[in-house]
Amino acid sequence: xxxxxxxxxxxxxxxxxxxxxxxxxxxxxxxxxxxxxxxxxxxxxxxxxxxxxxxxxxxxxxxxxxxxxxxxxxxxxxxxxxxxxxxxxxxxxxxxxxxxxxxxxxxxxxxxxxxxxxxxxxxxxxxxxxxxxxxxxxxxxxxxxxxxxxxxxxxxxxxxxxxxxxxxxxxxxxxxxxxxxxxxxxxxxxxxxxxxxxxxxxxxxxxxxxxxxxxxxxxxxxxxxxxxxxxxxxxxxxxxxxxxxxxxxxxxxxxxxxxxxxxxxxxxxxxxx
Amino acid sequence: xxxxxxxxxxxxxxxxxxxxxxxxxxxxxxxxxxxxxxxxxxxxxxxxxxxxxxxxxxxxxxxxxxxxxxxxxxxxxxxxxxxxxxxxxxxxxxxxxxxxxxxxxxxxxxxxxxxxxxxxxxxxxxxxxxxxxxxxxxxxxxxxxxxxxx
Numbered sequence: 541x542x543x544x545x546x547x548x549x550x551x552x553x554x555x556x557x558x559x560x561x562x563x564x565x566x567x568x569x570x571x572x573x574x575x576x577x578x579x580x581x582x583x584x585x586x587x588x589x590x591x592x593x594x595x596x597x598x599x600x601x602x603x604x605x606x607x608x609x610x611x612x613x614x615x616x617x618x619x620x621x622x623x624x625x626x627x628x629x630x631x632x633x634x635x636x637x638x639x640x641x642x643x644x645x646x647x648x649x650x651x652x653x654x655x656x657x658x659x660x661x662x663x664x665x666x667x668x669x670x671x672x673x674x675x676x677x678x679x680x681x682x683x684x685x686x687x688x689x690x691x692x693x694x695x696x697x698x699x700x701x702x703x704x705x706x707x708x709x710x711x712x713x714x715x716x717x718x719x720x721x722x723x724x725x726x727x728x729x730x731x732x733x734x735x736x737x738x739x740x741x742x743x744x745x746x747x748x749x750x751x752x753x754x755x756x757x758x759x760x761x762x763x764x765x766x767x768x769x770x771x772x773x774x775x776x777x778x779x780x781x782x783x784x785x786x787x788x789x790x791x792x793x794x795x796x797x798x799x800x801x802x803x804x805x806x807x808x809x810x811x812x813x
Numbered sequence: 814x815x816x817x818x819x820x821x822x823x824x825x826x827x828x829x830x831x832x833x834x835x836x837x838x839x840x841x842x843x844x845x846x847x848x849x850x851x852x853x854x855x856x857x858x859x860x861x862x863x864x865x866x867x868x869x870x871x872x873x874x875x876x877x878x879x880x881x882x883x884x885x886x887x888x889x890x891x892x893x894x895x896x897x898x899x900x901x902x903x904x905x906x907x908x909x910x911x912x913x914x915x916x917x918x919x920x921x922x923x924x925x926x927x928x929x930x931x932x933x934x935x936x937x938x939x940x941x942x943x944x945x946x947x948x949x950x951x952x953x954x955x956x957x958x959x960x961x962x963x
Contacts, residue, residue: 541830541831541832542814542831543814543831543875543877543878558875558878560873560874561873561874561875561878562855562873565834565873565874565875566854566855566873568832569834569853578831578875580877580878582878601867621943622856622858622870622942622943623868623921623939623940623942623943624858624861624868624869624870624873624921624943625855625870625873625943627867627868627869628867628869628870628873628874748939748942749942749943
């Protein structure tokens, strides 16, 4: 394995990108990701916040104390991981976290690994999804992604601009990926609209430093209210209203997440008023 | 791959396999075994070190990513061979039982006190969130840090 350290976007030429290391290093170690060439992109990806544009290389630790960003994003950063990991992990990397499903992590031949069944559906799935869980029942772990979806943020990559929602896709038979990112595509910046008010609420197994059982981001943007949830579907999950929770399809041992989601969405909307 | 780092003020140049973690580089290549490997999965914080002024878990970082960096480990925090007030306080408050988590706890508390010499109780607890004590001796650790907070 070799490591490259490009200093400009133009120098990018394949390989596996690594920034803080908190996502890629464990995947490499567990053999879930293989790389002949690692590309340290810290010299390429912008870092820092300026006029509503956040460099994707800004760490969660920097964002959790950044006064100029919306409350939902700051809170989502603050409630993620542990202090050391927030000091390392970048905003862009956080959006690209792999599934925390234990079957996927243990390399079961599940659908995300190209297999023909979701082991969680029949097996242990307490942490799993209550929406869109027919093909793959994993629950998206990123607090930050839910916040950015609710805020209506946009991404700039080295190839295109897109809404954060458009970064994600539900896996299906033909394509097992959960993002639309192409090989060689790198998130460079996150752009935020003017946000009137926003909130992020998170239920965890313990008080701190845990993936979301359910995370709820709500934002008042452009006169409307946007809601997005973490930990409830294989990708960050947007709902139009609290009533949309009635359409959930929980598994036998994820039913407990539904009243939790209902309570958190209700509380988040009340806090926006 | 050539890596040059400064650890506790001493510069080391070594040829490092890119897949090697920083914690293994520190312990196996540089023989700095003060930083411990507890979980090897980014959870326990026993391997916490300070890289370019930032507290990190050295099991989640490749050694080659630290090329050019200035690193501080638990071996480097004492002053002229004397325990720092924080280390002395850990001693006085019995803030270690088996001692396995202590290097990481000391580095997290050192990083805290450097940024904020007068942390509140909540700020101390938050700063130690990423460190697990398997003896569950958290209270004495908290008391030791609190005692040296101004």
